[in-house]
């Protein structure tokens with residue numbers, strides 16, 4: 001089986017609760033959403049990058065394994081557009097794996113949930129203009145989180161916030177997750193300020209207010225994209 005992959009690289013995880021872990025990133029091409037903040041928008045093109053096989057990917061990964069290697073991050077684009085490829089890869093090669101998904105494809109997620117170890121589910125906001133129907137998308141994201149929790153997967157939700165983001169909207173999303181996902185005792189919400197961080201000049205108080213509101217419902221962390229601060233890939 002083959003998939004369009006734009007890059008396979010080793011770096012330090014710069015987002016979410018695995019921050020600091022040395023990972024090998026497998027970036028798939030193609031995305032079914034169009035977030036207006038996306039820093040990888042070239043990957044929205046399904047033909048971007050090279051079409052490689054599972055065995056070729058294994059070779060590429062093996063060439064860049066380092067002593068501090070923790071896990072593979074399947075990202076993109078939207079990695080779950082390639083669920084069958086990921087399944088074949090993980091059935092053949094037993095790596096610890098993080099899936100970095102937009103949560104919009106719960107049926108695809110269900111195909112691989114038994115083979116992954118960590119999951120990041122990005123909750124898109126209406127202001128991101130990711131898709132034409134926000135309610136449907138949020139429903140899929142909730143369904144994805146439930147599938148992951150049912151399987152006992154170490155999961156966090158992540159919300160990219162802008163200086164313009166409404167505090168009460170983040171509160172509404174956190175309250176829906178707390179109410180509709182059976183066990184949120186260790187389901188953190190990562191508040192991720194949109195990059196470039198210069199956008200947040202004189203707006204820092206807003207991050208505190210968003211964190212406090214989300215904290216009424218879920219365990220919350222405010223974490224910027226650290227790899228961009230470290231100026232690593």
Ligand SMILES: C[S@@+](CC[C@H](N)C(=O)[O-])C[C@H]1O[C@@H](n2cnc3c(N)ncnc32)[C@H](O)[C@@H]1O
Pocket residue numbers: 031037038039040075076077078079100101102121122158160192193194195196225
């Ligand atoms: C490029 S996407 C690929 C995986 C998946 N499609 C998703 O949206 O999670 C990975 C993550 O990058 C983050 N991201 C992309 N552009 C960003 C930006 N300008 N500022 C902050 N985070 C950003 C989003 O949080 C997203 O979850």
Ligand SMILES: Nc1nc2[nH]cc(C(=O)O)c2c(=O)[nH]1
Pocket residue numbers: 011012013014015025040075076100227232233
């Ligand atoms: N270092 C680093 N960490 C990341 N975490 C999520 C990323 C992504 O683009 O999905 C990413 C990325 O592109 N680089």
Ligand code: SF4
Pocket residue numbers: 031032033034035038039040041043044076077078102130
């Ligand atoms: S879902 Fe992820 S890859 Fe797709 S446009 Fe949004 S941030 Fe970019």
Ligand SMILES: [Mg+2]
Pocket residue numbers: 039040
């Ligand atoms: Mg990135």
